[in-house]
Amino acid sequence: MDGQYLPMSEAKISVLDWGFLHSDATYDTVHVWDGRFFRLDMHLDRFLRGMERLRMKLPYSRVEIQAILTNCVALSGHKCAYVDMICTRGASPTFSRDPRQAENRFIAFAVPFGSVANKEQLERGLHINISDTVRIPPKSIDPSIKNCHWLDLVKGLFDAYDYGAETALVVDANDNIAEGPGFNVFTVKDGRLRTPVYSVLPGITRQTVFDLCSELGLSAAAGDVGRGELKAADEVFITSTAGGIMPVTKIDDAAVGDGKVGAVTCKLMDLYWKKHADPAWSIPVSYP
């Protein structure tokens, strides 16, 4: 923060920052696995595109941001990390209500790698609940700008906990499936993959699934996915930088397929993790 490297306990922002008071910020999260950044370029692309769309500017170049992220990981010592880069609108020294007068701020940090699904859930598959909460529509906020507007997703989570499930999917304005708190979702039916296209973040792990499918010769397409289609799928999995590809074996009160983690899901999970050592998909961090 502000050109300094600090322990996480000291990483704090002003309560007057618009990034806090108005959630006026964009961010991205990349992960480091076994000492290597995974697809960092794609995360930087999305982060810089989001900043531009929100009309934010930083005094750092792309190369400098990459160096800061690398330093955060190296100094933290984490071999498997969850690495955040955040740009906030900042605050105006005069309490002005004009966002053009605020000084945009950059924050980056590395914490231990976290996953949506824990080890047990990765092995048996997650139990997910479809909430009636509607994801904030694109006419309100462009979902391709990765943002912190999560109250709808948090509502979905609480709905899911009330239901007795482990996590949630929320719907779009047409009652099709949208996404969950920090993840996209895929269905597999007769060997073909589908994922929602509207009112969702274009996730990097979601894109990675398309790339892996292409390598494996699997058909994968983005389009509307109804509640019925989701429940009738042979396999379902979610995707997130926080955990990669994670199986779902129960939706609401019914098993997905035969209730076991499916073959296509397993094949994709396997290839996904193999790619983490591939220099075409990852770059090493130099630790001190």
Place this chain on the structure above:
Amino acid sequence: MDGQYLPMSEAKISVLDWGFLHSDATYDTVHVWDGRFFRLDMHLDRFLRGMERLRMKLPYSRVEIQAILTNCVALSGHKCAYVDMICTRGASPTFSRDPRQAENRFIAFAVPFGSVANKEQLERGLHINISDTVRIPPKSIDPSIKNCHWLDLVKGLFDAYDYGAETALVVDANDNIAEGPGFNVFTVKDGRLRTPVYSVLPGITRQTVFDLCSELGLSAAAGDVGRGELKAADEVFITSTAGGIMPVTKIDDAAVGDGKVGAVTCKLMDLYWKKHADPAWSIPVSYP
């Protein structure tokens, strides 16, 4: 913060707080005018209701929160202040992604009173632009929970600046007028007042206008307000704790009515500010 009173420059929250990372927070802002809180009870009601709806809990009672707010103002010395109370989801010590495991946090602060409209704008009326951006709909986020999800409003502001206007109104999903960044809007036509009812925060100053109208024998109703109805009004004004009742005299490229601040608006502004000394509407702060 955390039981301590600090100078504003030290009022900072952890970047790991869900209130920042996921805008998982509710807040309220009350103002102090001439050493007196204005309608504090109504702000506390809304704040506590929002917390309950977000399933947040604090170790402070309503009476204790009121005492903290009073101390913030007294210690700041501000006779006219903008006083924020914020409850955030907090962070989990284990980086858990389960919001139930986070420890909710309370922050309060007092800064000098700020207004949406400056002195000149209050005298001649604001120039407002109607943006095509759609306010986050109630199906996504309950607007009666005062929240920090403002990217749509910030987009509206930038649209308005591009247009050459001073501030913005955004629309609801049916293209009716919703609200602006931090304010509600009213029209006056043939002596009757109207304000949008859907996809808006039920503002305290908006409620105050209803109360003042009742006292003045004016008709005021909440209902859908179309773009055409707004532009055809005799008078238009906006309402916010940050500035009170503020006239609008130009919308897009056309004057409102005769382009001057209207008689009904003036009458309401006058009574609004008089109420600030009325013990039925305000309570004094004891400064040290």
